[in-house]
Amino acid sequence: MNLFQVLPASAALLLLASPATAASSDRPPNILFLLVDDLGWGALSSYGAELHDTPNFDALAARGMRFDNAYAACTVCSPSRAAILTGRYPARLHLTDWIPGHGRPEAPLAVPDWSREIDPGLVTLPEALGDHGYRTWFLGKWHLMPIYDEWSDQRTRLEQAKHTPQAHGFDVNIAGREWGQPKGRGRYFYPFDMPGIRSGEEGEYLTDRLTDEALKLLDTAEQGENAKPFLLYLSYYTVHTPLMGKPADVEHYRRVLADRDNPPTENELRTLANYAAMHRSLDQSIGRIVAKLDEVGLADDTIIVFTGDNGGDRHDACGGLRGRKGTEFEGGVREPACVVWPGRIGAGSKSSTPIIGMDFYPTLLSLAGLPLRPDQHADGVDLSPVLTGNGGIDREALYWHYPHYHRTTPYSAVRRGDWKLIHMHEDDRRLLFDLAADPHEQHDLAAARPERAAELFDDLEAWKRQVNAQMPTPRPVLDPGASNTSDQAAGVGR
Secondary structure (H helix, E strand, C coil): CCCCCCCCCCHHHHHHHCCHHHCCCCCCCEEEEEECCCCCCCCCCHHCCCCCCCCCHHHHHHHCEEEEEEEEEEEEECHHHHHHHHHCCHHHHCCCCCCCCCCCCCCCCECCCCCCCCCCCCCCCCHHCCCCCCCEEECCCCCCCCCCCCCCHHHHHHHHHHHCHHHCCCEEEECCCCCCCCCCCCCCCCCCCCCCCCCCCCCEHHHHHHHHHHHHHHCCCCCCCCCCCCCEEEECCCCCCCCCCHHHHHHHHHHHHHHHCCCHHHHHHHHHHHHHHHHHHHHHHHHHHHHHHHHHCCHHHEEEEEEECCCCCCCHHCCCCCCCCCCCCHHCCCEEEEEEECCCCCCEEEECCCCCCCHCCCCCCHCCCCCCCCCCCCCCCHHHHHHHHHCCCCCCCEEEEECCCCCCEEEEEEECCCEEEEEEECEEEEEECCCCCCCCCCCCCCCCCCHHHHHHHHHHHHHHHCCCCCCCEEEECCCCCCCCCCCCCCCCCC
């Protein structure tokens, strides 16, 4: 059975998706998009986490459909975030690394001169929704703009303004700037040094503050048939480093860990306790937001999407999958995900259909009853048939392309059905895995199944040509006695 084409639908799902139980209002639904940074596939309790207790996420997922094969568009953050907003593969965008990325002038391959911003000519998801009357609010991590050294220079400030959330369709921006992690004077604790957060209290925690701001916006949401719908795009900085949890939660998990039969070392205990505390704060925020939607009477008229931007930064958050953030394996790219819309998406339903970040753009337009824009979301697939139990999707494969160095060397990859091929560009090595039999990617079958490996490789090469993927290029072999200072450090770019 092709997981990309067929979705088994339970009787309960079909019943809940029937018109008789549709949401009460005929106006387009509100949309709450929850994006978590560095969220591992196994970091939540309903995905198998043992230390992290996430009852609020589990309750949220139980209201709708949970995905077991949800993928980020890249194993690092900026490309994945751009893919969600544009509905395009990072390879098509030529935005293929975290901003600003690594130089690595000593590496055997020179990375291409890739883009550090979203093309302003593209129509993003918030712009498409704004065209139909949506209020659009952005909160949290942006990390989709060039980074300039001289912030005091007025010219560079004006240039930076061309790439803010407001420049790409959001009416409001709270906390979104060029940072990929909190770098303010207090980092995860006030002061945050982020736009839209002008005051605070000592000890205030960033995750809680972003949630507070979201709740204020929800209090302004309109109701009734003539009300303007909203897109609230809440992009948490957590659980990205630095690992900093609230003291009371850190102490709680220190005690839990210390009581184990084989307690970790002090350094590992500190790390694990902070990491678990950050997940607890995230989970509490989810609970507060869902409760607010219930309180203001908007729960039935609001679609909730929850997902992450790449794999966990720790192996123990990846649910036993091989690799982690920044690597070519499943642990670097598979995500927890759920979509909730009471009365339209079956409560407690699950799907094994492979999905990817670009899919949310056309899916949300479709669920909202708005026209699709295939010229814009060129690589996304409308998941509404899967979500409503009315069918499957017509897609044969998912692709990744990372012509950079991070925790890996440049590679491309394809998943077709249960088969996954990884092509490493430095040495032309090809790795083949059967994810159904070997989800942890322990057994490379490229030598045993050469025909399947060749078929997938040809497919991958054709896709790269189709999206005009930028390729790394061999560096000239230098005279061992010559200075390397003339190397152009192609990864640094502009």
